[in-house]
Amino acid sequence: MASPSKDGRPGIGWALPAVVFFALFAVVPLVLVAVLSFTTWSGLGSPEFAGFDNWVTLFHDPVMIKSLWLSVLLTALGVVVQTPLSILLGVWAAGPQRNRAVLSAVFFVPLLLSATAVSVLWRALLEPNFGIPSQATWLFGDGNLLGDRTGAIAVLVLVSTWQFTPLHALIYQGAARAIPAVLYQAAEIDGAGRVRQFFHITLPQLRNAIITSVILMVVGGLTTFDTVLILTQGGPGTDTTITAYYMYQKAFKGFEFGAGAAIALLLVVVATAVSLVVVRVSGYDKMAGTKEGM
Amino acid sequence: MKTRARFHRAVAGGAALVLGLGLAACGGGGSSSGDSDEFHVLVYGDAGNRVEKRLVATFNKTSEVKAVLDTVPGADYQQKLQTVINTPQAPDVFFNWGGGSIQPFVEADLLLPLDDMMKKEPGLKSNFLPSVFETAQVDGKSYGIPMRGTQPVLLFNNKKVLADAGVEAPRTWDELLAAVKTLKGKDVTPIALGGGDKWTTMMWFEYLYDRVAGPELFKKALAGEKDVWDGADSRKALDMLRELIDAGAFGSNYDSVKFTDGSSPALLASGKAAFELMGSWAYSTQREADPDFARNDLGYSNFPAVEGGKGDAANLVGNTNNFYSVRKSTEHADAIAEFLKLMYSDEFVEEQLAIGNLPTTTNTDKFLDAADNPEYLKYQYDLVDKAPAFQLSWDQAYPPKNMTPIYVAVQQFFNGQLDPDGFIKAMQALTTV
Numbered sequence: 001m002a003s004p005s006k007d008g009r010p011g012i013g014w015a016l017p018a019v020v021f022f023a024l025f026a027v028v029p030l031v032l033v034a035v036l037s038f039t040t041w042s043g044l045g046s047p048e049f050a051g052f053d054n055w056v057t058l059f060h061d062p063v064m065i066k067s068l069w070l071s072v073l074l075t076a077l078g079v080v081v082q083t084p085l086s087i088l089l090g091v092w093a094a095g096p097q098r099n100r101a102v103l104s105a106v107f108f109v110p111l112l113l114s115a116t117a118v119s120v121l122w123r124a125l126l127e128p129n130f131g132i133p134s135q136a137t138w139l140f141g142d143g144n145l146l147g148d149r150t151g152a153i154a155v156l157v158l159v160s161t162w163q164f165t166p167l168h169a170l171i172y173q174g175a176a177r178a179i180p181a182v183l184y185q186a187a188e189i190d191g192a193g194r195v196r197q198f199f200h201i202t203l204p205q206l207r208n209a210i211i212t213s214v215i216l217m218v219v220g221g222l223t224t225f226d227t228v229l230i231l232t233q234g235g236p237g238t239d240t241t242i243t244a245y246y247m248y249q250k251a252f253k254g255f256e257f258g259a260g261a262a263i264a265l266l267l268v269v270v271a272t273a274v275s276l277v278v279v280r281v282s283g284y285d286k287m288a289g290t291k292e293g294m
Numbered sequence: 295m296k297t298r299a300r301f302h303r304a305v306a307g308g309a310a311l312v313l314g315l316g317l318a319a320c321g322g323g324g325s326s327s328g329d330s331d332e333f334h335v336l337v338y339g340d341a342g343n344r345v346e347k348r349l350v351a352t353f354n355k356t357s358e359v360k361a362v363l364d365t366v367p368g369a370d371y372q373q374k375l376q377t378v379i380n381t382p383q384a385p386d387v388f389f390n391w392g393g394g395s396i397q398p399f400v401e402a403d404l405l406l407p408l409d410d411m412m413k414k415e416p417g418l419k420s421n422f423l424p425s426v427f428e429t430a431q432v433d434g435k436s437y438g439i440p441m442r443g444t445q446p447v448l449l450f451n452n453k454k455v456l457a458d459a460g461v462e463a464p465r466t467w468d469e470l471l472a473a474v475k476t477l478k479g480k481d482v483t484p485i486a487l488g489g490g491d492k493w494t495t496m497m498w499f500e501y502l503y504d505r506v507a508g509p510e511l512f513k514k515a516l517a518g519e520k521d522v523w524d525g526a527d528s529r530k531a532l533d534m535l536r537e538l539i540d541a542g543a544f545g546s547n548y549d550s551v552k553f554t555d556g557s558s559p560a561l562l563a564s565g566k567a568a569f570e571l572m573g574s575w576a577y578s579t580q581r582e583a584d585p586d587f588a589r590n591d592l593g594y595s596n597f598p599a600v601e602g603g604k605g606d607a608a609n610l611v612g613n614t615n616n617f618y619s620v621r622k623s624t625e626h627a628d629a630i631a632e633f634l635k636l637m638y639s640d641e642f643v644e645e646q647l648a649i650g651n652l653p654t655t656t657n658t659d660k661f662l663d664a665a666d667n668p669e670y671l672k673y674q675y676d677l678v679d680k681a682p683a684f685q686l687s688w689d690q691a692y693p694p695k696n697m698t699p700i701y702v703a704v705q706q707f708f709n710g711q712l713d714p715d716g717f718i719k720a721m722q723a724l725t726t727v
Contacts, residue, residue: 145550147548
């Protein structure tokens, strides 16, 4: 079964472990969550069939609708802030000098920390009476960052930027290193400056990397959870209650597992749809490989 | 039970949901284990387990049927309990907060009413302070025996700051308002509030509603009479809170501050704030963070009286205690009754006091002199002993799904996103069944 087939390609049997894993840990849970979303269940007794109740409630729930907007807003802000930053950082780090290698190693440290540790750290740093804001009142005023809608959203964007820019910079670094040097040599002969080289050679050559990175940011952004749990707990009020956190609140704080399952499923649908849109709009699906012979 | 992996909170909801579903599917309400000569006791895992371990050991020395203690780390306790309670792995006896925290279990017919047990052993009721004991009653039946220390909410202060400002611990609401004004003039935040935790903000509502409307209002609301939220008393309480907030009593950045990370206690200890309304555990929090402050300058008083209010100035709010409840299908009710009798034994009281908990048994006061902070313990014990009413925290009194809506409403009222009408509407939307 695992032997190569006639045309020399690996037999289908090789896919079996992955398929079984995927079915067991992705497909089966997804189906069960879908079933659960049509029930009410507090964790006690057996789930009771509730028809479309959870779904109807969900679409009339102002917090739910607000949470979707918030998720999209946070994701969009993340893409807008992180993409230019990580392209610049990645391209810079792709250069040959030795100090860049050392510095970029330092830049990658945030990536190694867990989101929880990062959030706890930032929460302490931004404490209004004892943290940074108390030392820089000219900038922060009373330091009410996490207790204010705009401030809390800004902090969430800042923290995820701080943590995930290194990952995306890494992607761009790799992609930038793969750009053939002859292109730059030719440009230099033609008299193009560094800025021109960046916009006419580097950026177009990074196209595939940009799409990869944006898809990762979109999916990651829509499912952000830890930072909200630790930094704001969805507050002030419901101002940072993003969809993933709302799901957690419903299911694991309120023991409304049916409603939680419906939110989870909705999130899966939205995240899948958004990444499909990104793939479509960018033309990623039609893109031919640039390698010879593929 | 111990070998089952603890699922991390951040794991996608789906996996945990499925695990729960799987557990529910194989649950049939059978007995907790194959062994017929033991029963399982599930408790919230923390430093307090030291006492629970000792008591189980004491019990097992003389009993034929052995008790087995299982602990679940604090943050996961309620989730874990709700997941296993009607499976074959369910505990026979388990820790809870009384009130709304056990109501869903009572409705699902999983709990044993302890009234028969108490008829045979009257001590199981008579040895506990009544205001505490009542917390674990649902529909007139008793479902819990107090098993740790009581945690009334007190108005803590920094004695030094008060002395510098020439202010005394306020006995009335007007004195509190006056103190706020004086303290503001001295450039001190009058009241520290860790609003980021949300339950901290809720405690101000609990007390003011109690003082203005009396304990009846909340009792009625909890029984499903939603009109009471829209009454004159309710509106008066909200207006008074508004006045306090607008007077700048809490400063302006309280929602960025937390109690749980030590920030609001530090505000009090460092003298940047003068008061903090907090559960009695604040004493040990301060003792750990700043022993000198706790010893010399940490003052405390009961919540101020409200002139013309319906609530007795001696009423308390907070966590009355934790309780042991018994699962209905247990095979060892008699042995468990014997085990529960230990909860008012001398050994229990001494051990709890040794770790800083204040038990709510009638014999507790005998042992207070021997404790290392007798003055504070006696003050608390007297308060609890004499309290005509002791209101369990709102978030624990209501069934769990209301916790988030309550937190959102109190936070939004404080920061001005909700006016009184909005707050009243939010409270009326809570579910009581």
